Amino acid sequence: MYCENFLKTFISQINRKLCFEILLWGLFAIFAFFCFRYQYRLLNYIEWGDESETIVTAKMMSAGMRLYSEIFNHHGPLTFLPGLITECFGNFGVAGHRVAIVILQICAVISIFFSPILRSRYQRIASVVFCFVVILVYLPDVFGHMYKYQTIVGIFLVIVLSQYTIPSIYLNQGLKPLQLIVGNFLISCLPFFAITYLPITVLLFFASFRTRYLKWVCYGIAGGLATNLLFLAIFGSYSGFFAYHFYLNLKILPYYSGVQGIGQLLVNVVKVLTSDLTHFLSFLIVAWVSFLLAKKEECLPWRTMLIVAGLISLLVRGGGFHGMPYLYAILPFVVFNISALEIKDFSSKLVLVGILILCIIKVSLVLPGEKDAIRSRSVPKSTDFSNFVKYFTSPEDRIIAYSFSNYEYIASQRLPASGYFFYLPWQEKYNENPKFGQVINACQQIKENRPKIMLIDKWKVWDVFPWESYAGCIQDVIDKEYTQIPQRPYYVRKDLLRDDSFRGFTEENARLISMLPSAQLSQANTISLRMNPEVWRENKTNELKSIDILFGTYARKNLGTAYLVLKKNNGEDVRIKFTLQNLVDNAYRHFDIPESTYVSGVIEYDTGGGISVWELHDDQNDVLTCMRYNFSDGSKGITLGCPW
Numbered sequence: 001m002y003c004e005n006f007l008k009t010f011i012s013q014i015n016r017k018l019c020f021e022i023l024l025w026g027l028f029a030i031f032a033f034f035c036f037r038y039q040y041r042l043l044n045y046i047e048w049g050d051e052s053e054t055i056v057t058a059k060m061m062s063a064g065m066r067l068y069s070e071i072f073n074h075h076g077p078l079t080f081l082p083g084l085i086t087e088c089f090g091n092f093g094v095a096g097h098r099v100a101i102v103i104l105q106i107c108a109v110i111s112i113f114f115s116p117i118l119r120s121r122y123q124r125i126a127s128v129v130f131c132f133v134v135i136l137v138y139l140p141d142v143f144g145h146m147y148k149y150q151t152i153v154g155i156f157l158v159i160v161l162s163q164y165t166i167p168s169i170y171l172n173q174g175l176k177p178l179q180l181i182v183g184n185f186l187i188s189c190l191p192f193f194a195i196t197y198l199p200i201t202v203l204l205f206f207a208s209f210r211t212r213y214l215k216w217v218c219y220g221i222a223g224g225l226a227t228n229l230l231f232l233a234i235f236g237s238y239s240g241f242f243a244y245h246f247y248l249n250l251k252i253l254p255y256y257s258g259v260q261g262i263g264q265l266l267v268n269v270v271k272v273l274t275s276d277l278t279h280f281l282s283f284l285i286v287a288w289v290s291f292l293l294a295k296k297e298e299c300l301p302w303r304t305m306l307i308v309a310g311l312i313s314l315l316v317r318g319g320g321f322h323g324m325p326y327l328y329a330i331l332p333f334v335v336f337n338i339s340a341l342e343i344k345d346f347s348s349k350l351v352l353v354g355i356l357i358l359c360i361i362k363v364s365l366v367l368p369g370e371k372d373a374i375r376s377r378s379v380p381k382s383t384d385f386s387n388f389v390k391y392f393t394s395p396e397d398r399i400i401a402y403s404f405s406n407y408e409y410i411a412s413q414r415l416p417a418s419g420y421f422f423y424l425p426w427q428e429k430y431n432e433n434p435k436f437g438q439v440i441n442a443c444q445q446i447k448e449n450r451p452k453i454m455l456i457d458k459w460k461v462w463d464v465f466p467w468e469s470y471a472g473c474i475q476d477v478i479d480k481e482y483t484q485i486p487q488r489p490y491y492v493r494k495d496l497l498r499d500d501s502f503r504g505f506t507e508e509n510a511r512l513i514s515m516l517p518s519a520q521l522s523q524a525n526t527i528s529l530r531m532n533p534e535v536w537r538e539n540k541t542n543e544l545k546s547i548d549i550l551f552g553t554y555a556r557k558n559l560g561t562a563y564l565v566l567k568k569n570n571g572e573d574v575r576i577k578f579t580l581q582n583l584v585d586n587a588y589r590h591f592d593i594p595e596s597t598y599v600s601g602v603i604e605y606d607t608g609g610g611i612s613v614w615e616l617h618d619d620q621n622d623v624l625t626c627m628r629y630n631f632s633d634g635s636k637g638i639t640l641g642c643p644w
Contacts (some may be wrong), residue, residue, distance in 0.1 A: 020349060027356045028125055031132075034363045038136045039102050041365075042145045043095040047379040050321075051146040052406035055097050056421055058083025061235055063415055068240025071419045072427060072440050074248050077232045077241060078192040079149040084235065093410050094379045097147045101155075105135055108158040108328075112335055115162040116179075117170055122343035126352055127335040129359050131158075134331065136363060138278075143321045144328070149193040150321055154328025156186045157200075161307075161332035165208040169293050169303050170336070177216045183208065184220025185227075192228040195249060196317065197325075203310035207303045239436035247435045252426045256465070265316040272319040279319065282330045286311060289333045292340075385455050386411035387644035388490060391628060392453055392636055399451050402474065403459035403467065417451035418442045425461055425470035443473040447481075454482060454491040486640060496635055513619075513641055515626070517552045517612035521562060521605055527613055529601035530625045531639070543595045543632040548588035549603075550614040550626035550642060555585050560608015564591055566601040574598075580608045586643075588628060595632050616641050 053073070058080045060071050067077060082100035086092055112131055113124045135144065144151055164183025168175060187204050190197040209217060232241060273283045290308055294301035314326040343352055365371040389399055389412040398417035401408040406422055409415065420427055420442035431439055446454075456478060458467035468475070482491035518527050529549070549564075558580040566574045576591055583589055603613065614626040616639060626642035638644065 020346075024125070024349070024353060024356070027353065027360065028129075031129060031356060031360050031363065034360060034365075035132050035136060038363045038365065039105075041371075041374050042136065042140060043098045043102075044379045045140060045145065045374050046143070046377050047094060047407050048143060048146060049404050049406050051094065051143070051148050052410055053404075053422065054079060054147055054149070055083055055094065056406050056409045056416065058087055058097070059091075059409075060415060060419075060421070062087035065419065066240075067232075067236035068244050069237035069438060070440070072244060072421070074244045074253075075149055076191070076193040076195070076245060077236050078189055078228055079152070080235075081231060082152070083147065091413065094147075094407075098145065101145065101147050101151055104152060104155045108155045108331075109135070111159040112162050112331065115332070115335060115339075116167040116174065117162075117336055117339045119339060120343060122349065122352055123338055123341065126341070126343070126355070127338050129356055130334060130338070131331050133359050133362060135328075139324065139327060142319075142324045142327065144324050148321070150324045151328075153190060153193050153197060154325035156189065157325055157329040158331050159183075160186050160204060160208075161329060162335060165204055165307065166293070166332055166336060168208045168210060169307075170296055172296065175210075175213065180213050180216035181220040181223065184217050185224040188221045188224030189228060192232075195246060196313075199313040200310035203306045203313070207306035207310070237438065240438045243435045243438040244430075248426060248430050252430050255429065256426055256461075268318050269312050269315045272315045272323055275319055278327075282327070285330060285333050285337065289336050292336070380411065383408060383411045384488075384644060385490060386413075388485075389414055389453050391638070391644050392492070392496075397452055398449055400446060400454040400456075402454070402456050402471070403461070405455055405457060408455055417449040418445040420445075423471055423474065425465045428470040443477055446474070446477055450481070450493060452493050452496055454478070455489055456491055457489045514617045515642070516615055516617050518615050518625075519612065521603055521609040521611050523605050523609065525609075526605065527603040528625075529603070529613070529627065530615065530623045531601075531627060543597055544593060544629060545595045545632050546590060546592045546630040548590050548628035548630075550586070550588050551583045552612040552614055553580075553583050553585040554610070554612075556610070557581055558583065558608055558610040561606040562608060562611070563604040563606055564601065565604050566593060566598045569597045569599050577606065580611055583611060586614075614642065 054075070057067070057071055057073050061067055061080060061084050065071050067073065067080065073080075082104075083097050086097050086100055090096070109128055109131055112118075113128050115124075115127070118124050118127060139145065144154065160183050163179050164175070167179070184205070187201055187208075190201040190204075205221075232238060273279050286308060290301075290304050293304045293307075297303055311326060311329055314329065315323050317323070341348075343349060361367065365374070385401070385405075385408050389408075393399065393414065395413065397414060399409070399412060399414045400417050401421070402423045404422045404424065409421065419440040423442060427442075431441070456474070458471075460466045461470075478491055481494055483494050483497050484491050519525050521527055560580050561577055562580060564576040564578060566576075568574065574594055574596075576593065578589070578591070603611075616624045616626065624639050624641075626639050628639075629637040631637070
């Protein structure tokens with residue numbers, strides 16, 4: 001009887017434990033699914049010029065240009081390796097380049113899961129859940145999901161601290177060769193993102209170093225240095241690296257951003273750590289973990305002090321995206337605290353399940369407004385300028401987008417016409433006294449490449465440095481060779497334009513403009529194409545060879561066919577039959593036409609109707625149809641005020 005009762009109790013306990021394990025890992029699988037879905041949505045969350053700068057540089061390198069000698073950038077070379085690898089698989093935009101960041105984030109979380117300081121699978125699950133929530137939900141507020149060097153540095157620090165530095169102090173033994181090699185490899189990579197990471201590189205190296213692991217440490221450091229130096233030799237320039245990354249950052253930029261002494265840098269750190277609750281709590285976590293680590297050291301806890309000093313060095317440039325690596329680096333410290341928790345009894349395991357359920361709810365985006373908050377800040381698929389560029393240029397043409405409009409290159413799918421693909425005061429200042437024979441002359445390159453289109457927004461940098469103070473040479477080129485499109489900072493090469501290429505209503509001739517659909521096409525109603533008479537003029541060199549008309553279909557498929565009827569100046573009609581079903585709502589439809597001079601045009605009903613063309617109406621009752629024109633001499637035109 002006793003044996004029977006014992007057996008029942010034993011089986012009951014096994015079933016209870018098995019059910020809990022199935023529940024826990026099932027919830028964790030659900031959590032992982034929603035995390036990947038959240039990651040997918042973040043691929044198109046927020047566009048920012050610094051990230052676009054990194055992507056454009058990678059695209060130029062992929063096209064065969066050398067970093068620093070042919071491409072200007074003052075960030076470290078390793079920043080562009082993920083983008084260069086990405087471009088090997090295709091021509092990708094922002095979302096495609098963020099995939100590399102997603103992979104690195106997953107590697108960081110895996111390194112936390114297998115961190116030697118964690119002692120049970122429950123601690124590992126709790127740590128991964130916490131880190132994923134922070135990375136996905138909160139770090140995007142400081143651009144922690146973007147392809148930027150700060151993000152990569154933060155991820156590297158997570159791996160180094162969780163797998164190498166903290167275990168080397170807390171455990172002081174049992175480090176495996178792979179941990180030693182990878183840890184030192186990543187540490188040696190940090191200065192190749194930015195020279196500002198040189199302090200934390202040195203501090204982490206000595207905080208982690210143990211003489212008994214000298215061989216593996218040397219392998220890691222040598223591997224990291226060799227990889228970065230080889231990458232720079234193949235895709236960049238050593239002299240350009242020293243000129244733009246060291247000299248410009250250390251000597252030129254401080255003239256514009258201001259020189260700060262050690263005292264002011266420490267003040268910056270204090271301001272950041274006390275600026276909000278998140279940073280203040282992070283400081284308390286670091287202080288507590290430092291206290292626990294210090295107890296593991298003999299006599300003076302100098303290793304712990306070096307780690308803290310390294311973290312402080314990450315904040316000398318302030319918070320926000322500059323301080324993002326610090327927020328990443330805090331994650332292993334939180335994990336260290338989780339390692340102190342005993343998750344053995346059933347009640348503590350239930351608490352873990354409850355936390356996991358709450359985190360699932362958070363990353364599932366089911367709470368009101370969360371999904372819309374991400375959608376509302378999506379990266380635009382196109383811009384007004386990119387549509388203009390795609391209409392006016394071919395894919396092989398190169399453009400300029402100044403002063404700092406880097407996303408326009410990505411949206412337009414065009415490469416820059418100069419190695420100075422953005423233009424700011426310190427670049428002009430550097431060119432006054434270039435170093436190591438490295439100079440990129442934007443004026444000369446623009447004159448030689450003669451881009452068809454340029455965007456010049458004439459940014460007054462930081463509301464201090466006006467365009468005229470740093471771009472006089474560029475402005476001279478614009479004045480001599482380019483014409484500005486009315487009401488836009490777009491410039492077209494003069495030889496590509498005629499006086500009548502762009503027709504529409506401007507502020508000078510109309511104060512109120514509305515874009516409205518025409519009456520719908522039907523058997524009883526044709527649609528007149530209303531264009532400025534100067535476009536239909538008798539001039540052999542300006543014959544039309546094709547036109548694009550902006551149609552509205554009212555978000556439906558309209559069946560049947562219609563005719564585009566154009567009348568030549570000799571009275572002859574050209575009739576082109578087209579299918580209504582293939583029209584795209586609020587999009588241009590292209591028509592190739594016999595090269596000739598035309599005097600009027602209409603859309604006629606054949607077997608179907610229900611469509612309209614978009615028109616501009618001004619307050620003087622004048623109407624123009626939204627159309628684009630392609631002339632026989634290679635020039636183009638559009639009804640100004642309509643979409644490109």
